[in-house]
Amino acid sequence: MFKYIKLFFLLFCVQLIFGQDTKNTITISFNNTPLLTAISQIEEKANVKFYFVEEWIPNKSITATYDKIPIQDVLNDLLDETILNYYILDDNRVVLTQNSIIYDELPARFFREPQVKPSDENNVNEETELVDSPIFFNNNISENKKTETVRIGKQNASNRKRGFTLSGYVKSTETGEPISNLAIIVEGRNTGVSTDINGFYEINLRKGVNFIETKSLTNENVRKKVIIYNDGKLDFSLRDSYEMLGEVLLNSNADKNVDNANTGQEQIDIENIKNIPLVLGERDILKVATTLPGISTAGEGSAGYNVRGGRADQNLILLDNAVIYNPAHFFGIFSAINPFTSGEANIYKGNIPAKYGGRLSSVFEITTKDANTEEFQGEASIGPVTSNLALQVPIVKEKSGLILGGRSTYSDWILKNLDEESLNNSTAFFYDVIAKYNHKIDKNNNIKATGYISNDKFSITSDSIYSYQNRALTLNYNHRFNDKNRGSLYLTNSDYQFNIDYESNFGDNFESGYHLNETELKLDMDYIHSNKHQFNYGVSGKFYRIDPGEIKPVGSSSQIQALELAQERGVEAAIFISDDFEISDALLLSVGLRYSSFTALGSKEVRIYEEGVPKTDATVIDIVDYGKNEVIKTYGGPEVRASARYSFAADLSVKASYNNTIQYIHTLTNNTTVSPTDTYRLSGFNIDPQRAQQYSLGLFKNFDNNIFETSIEGFYKTSDNILDFKVGADLFLNENFETEVIQGEGKSYGVELLLKKNSGRLNGWLAYTYSRSLLKLDGAFNEETVNNGEFFPSNFDKPHDFSAVTNYKITQRYSISANFVYQTGRPVTFPIGQYNYEGGEYVVYSDRNQFRIPDYYRLDLSLNIEGSHKLKKLAHTFWNISVYNVLGRNNPYSVFFVNDEGNIEGRQSSIFSVPVPTVSFNFKF
Numbered sequence: 001m002f003k004y005i006k007l008f009f010l011l012f013c014v015q016l017i018f019g020q021d022t023k024n025t026i027t028i029s030f031n032n033t034p035l036l037t038a039i040s041q042i043e044e045k046a047n048v049k050f051y052f053v054e055e056w057i058p059n060k061s062i063t064a065t066y067d068k069i070p071i072q073d074v075l076n077d078l079l080d081e082t083i084l085n086y087y088i089l090d091d092n093r094v095v096l097t098q099n100s101i102i103y104d105e106l107p108a109r110f111f112r113e114p115q116v117k118p119s120d121e122n123n124v125n126e127e128t129e130l131v132d133s134p135i136f137f138n139n140n141i142s143e144n145k146k147t148e149t150v151r152i153g154k155q156n157a158s159n160r161k162r163g164f165t166l167s168g169y170v171k172s173t174e175t176g177e178p179i180s181n182l183a184i185i186v187e188g189r190n191t192g193v194s195t196d197i198n199g200f201y202e203i204n205l206r207k208g209v210n211f212i213e214t215k216s217l218t219n220e221n222v223r224k225k226v227i228i229y230n231d232g233k234l235d236f237s238l239r240d241s242y243e244m245l246g247e248v249l250l251n252s253n254a255d256k257n258v259d260n261a262n263t264g265q266e267q268i269d270i271e272n273i274k275n276i277p278l279v280l281g282e283r284d285i286l287k288v289a290t291t292l293p294g295i296s297t298a299g300e301g302s303a304g305y306n307v308r309g310g311r312a313d314q315n316l317i318l319l320d321n322a323v324i325y326n327p328a329h330f331f332g333i334f335s336a337i338n339p340f341t342s343g344e345a346n347i348y349k350g351n352i353p354a355k356y357g358g359r360l361s362s363v364f365e366i367t368t369k370d371a372n373t374e375e376f377q378g379e380a381s382i383g384p385v386t387s388n389l390a391l392q393v394p395i396v397k398e399k400s401g402l403i404l405g406g407r408s409t410y411s412d413w414i415l416k417n418l419d420e421e422s423l424n425n426s427t428a429f430f431y432d433v434i435a436k437y438n439h440k441i442d443k444n445n446n447i448k449a450t451g452y453i454s455n456d457k458f459s460i461t462s463d464s465i466y467s468y469q470n471r472a473l474t475l476n477y478n479h480r481f482n483d484k485n486r487g488s489l490y491l492t493n494s495d496y497q498f499n500i501d502y503e504s505n506f507g508d509n510f511e512s513g514y515h516l517n518e519t520e521l522k523l524d525m526d527y528i529h530s531n532k533h534q535f536n537y538g539v540s541g542k543f544y545r546i547d548p549g550e551i552k553p554v555g556s557s558s559q560i561q562a563l564e565l566a567q568e569r570g571v572e573a574a575i576f577i578s579d580d581f582e583i584s585d586a587l588l589l590s591v592g593l594r595y596s597s598f599t600a601l602g603s604k605e606v607r608i609y610e611e612g613v614p615k616t617d618a619t620v621i622d623i624v625d626y627g628k629n630e631v632i633k634t635y636g637g638p639e640v641r642a643s644a645r646y647s648f649a650a651d652l653s654v655k656a657s658y659n660n661t662i663q664y665i666h667t668l669t670n671n672t673t674v675s676p677t678d679t680y681r682l683s684g685f686n687i688d689p690q691r692a693q694q695y696s697l698g699l700f701k702n703f704d705n706n707i708f709e710t711s712i713e714g715f716y717k718t719s720d721n722i723l724d725f726k727v728g729a730d731l732f733l734n735e736n737f738e739t740e741v742i743q744g745e746g747k748s749y750g751v752e753l754l755l756k757k758n759s760g761r762l763n764g765w766l767a768y769t770y771s772r773s774l775l776k777l778d779g780a781f782n783e784e785t786v787n788n789g790e791f792f793p794s795n796f797d798k799p800h801d802f803s804a805v806t807n808y809k810i811t812q813r814y815s816i817s818a819n820f821v822y823q824t825g826r827p828v829t830f831p832i833g834q835y836n837y838e839g840g841e842y843v844v845y846s847d848r849n850q851f852r853i854p855d856y857y858r859l860d861l862s863l864n865i866e867g868s869h870k871l872k873k874l875a876h877t878f879w880n881i882s883v884y885n886v887l888g889r890n891n892p893y894s895v896f897f898v899n900d901e902g903n904i905e906g907r908q909s910s911i912f913s914v915p916v917p918t919v920s921f922n923f924k925f
Helices: 002-013 035-046 071-078 126-132 271-275 285-289 411-416
Strands: 025-034 049-051 061-070 084-090 093-098 148-152 163-172 183-186 191-194 200-206 208-215 223-228 236-238 265-268 315-319 342-348 362-368 377-382 386-396 400-409 427-442 445-459 464-480 485-502 510-528 533-553 568-582 587-601 604-609 620-626 631-649 652-663 665-668 679-682 690-703 708-725 741-757 762-776 800-809 814-823 831-837 840-845 856-866 876-884 894-900 903-909 916-924
Touching (some): 025 035, 035 049, 035 061, 035 071, 163 223, 183 200, 191 200, 200 208, 265 285, 271 856, 271 876, 386 427, 533 679
Parallel strands (some): 049 093, 148 223, 163 236, 315 362
Antiparallel strands (some): 025 061, 163 200, 183 208, 208 223, 377 386, 377 916, 386 400, 400 427, 427 445, 485 510, 568 587, 604 620, 631 652, 652 690, 690 708, 762 800, 814 856, 831 840, 856 876, 876 916
């Protein structure tokens, strides 16, 4: 205590000239001498007295020789790589300080207003210099909170910069996983940043004293006092916080929605989707996505997602950077993505980052959690038709771990035990399994590997058994070169296939199948050039191999002729670069350029059709035989990604974006919704790639310290070479499918509104979208023209789409949740008459998609019961009691027509036409 009193007395009472030189010189040698010992030896040798706190002295050893060197020069050398400064009071007294310089006089104009703008880092004059010193630091920030002081660098009178860069890494104390999208706020300045997907952050702080605080809904909030005089690092290790469970369903991390330059970006808080009442009690990441503006499905129980008027095949769905082609179980009733093992879900439906390509409408980026490397953990759920289990197993403590997740249904067993005789021979079974291994080599290197497989098999009162399978593999190496450079290398493989087993009593038993495989190698680099420029760049190459289909007879009596379509092969490559450019505090630009190319490869026989006539078997003028890996045709072009944000205030901004995209793969389907038997085909000699352009403009405003988020965003999108089918087209196992399809143009436009409340007893969001999705098929010939060549509604055009997702927290353990969904009925084609011709009866149909099925609406309710929040207990439990479709609304899934004794009658089918109650139990251990 006496040392502290003496130190402060000397700081404030002694008035001598700053930096007074001493004429004392010293001759002394050190050989691996601790710094504290070296200071004592200088005291004895030079007859000076040092004043300091012993805890300040770093554990540093000195090896050096000084011969008649002034003490000041010796101290400069000894303290060079420490945060210690010194002040010479007189010939024999030296005060050591942490970080800061001791000033013994004020500039003449210190009490006048600074003449330098805060944004000017390099041109500062002496009259403002002292405001950065902790002694003169003065603001209204309260220091009553528990606050740790962190000192970085040391003050240097010759360094005129007003700001420095603080960077670091944030991880979970319990799991060791990086914490992404965690907000780091600078108090008193209304600014902040969020951590990236690997838990890294970088923020600019003014010189001197700063108070920063982490903000998270799932981790503890930590506050630190940072005294900074140089660029430096500060890592955080945060404990998980369970007290906020169930309170916020969707999280944008402080003012991220207003502050960044991205349009049309959504983020889903996977942990808290458990509160949303969904069918049969299943947590479903992708179903929650459809409650957000601009994202919908063609109907209840349908697979595939329509984003801003786009087709279902125009969405790139990534699981740890590997493509998932059919992310649905059982016709889309369940998602094939396991929420227990998923850590983060980002959706880009406006400005798609330049590093992603190959699809026109959106990117669903889903990342699997890193396994806990410190302790064994698990999570499980038991529902009426499915069960789920996820385990996190440390392999090498604090270095490597394995996460395993598995989900399966017992609906097959239920169907066989129902009293309904027609369902006794039915089957409906699915499972999915995922495993991820993460290994930290050192602080700059880590590797990750993910394996995923899902399988579906179903037959409902039918003589056909359908099955389909997804498989994905990812190898990922991450390297941190330095504080400014880091990169990731990805090797991924995606596989999708389906099979049909058909049995009948008419001698036409068969098996049919389809298989798609793609392999990609991608280098993704990040370079933080400065606070104003952050670059992302890289290259990627992808190889496709598609077996478009085969059919073979089953049994000796089958009359089916065996057929196997020729394999399709192709290579897609891309190079990309983007820059987040901060022009000023108000204006932020995000610009990117991607150049992609696609080459269709042999071996394959390609038909050459006569110009100026429809493509038919009769108009073939030549057939060219391409050898294996021989180039058939090449496509490509630049893809621009540009967006801008202008902030009128810290909580109000306007954003605009433009991007164009190219897609080289297509689906062949004549179904309204995605079917497991839809086939993907590559662009080639007779099929051009799809192209699109999108413009977006939006206004974003937050209220009440970011508790309320509001936004209104408009978009306009045009597209070319959209694949559709001719009237009466036969697409099944068609070798020359180009004769059965048309490539037309599309356009979609709309306005999206979102109101979200992030915290409090009542929270959730309201989302409304008005949009149109139109298609134009206007060929040179009648058979290539639909609806007289005019724009008509696409199969998924639903102008009005409203969702309300709410949660009310009664107590810390009890809450109630509700969903309400309303959508305009989708378009359909109706028979409008009939006629007889040469003894045959024919039906006349309306223009394509001229009519609509009835509007869709649904209300769901649930009661959520959390287990106690005691820290020491076997497991944390969660009960969900929900009712899906409380109103018993008989929403039509599809409309079809039958001929009943000469009369054409319309019928409708529904998926869930009665209330569906569910009780599910979840627990973590």
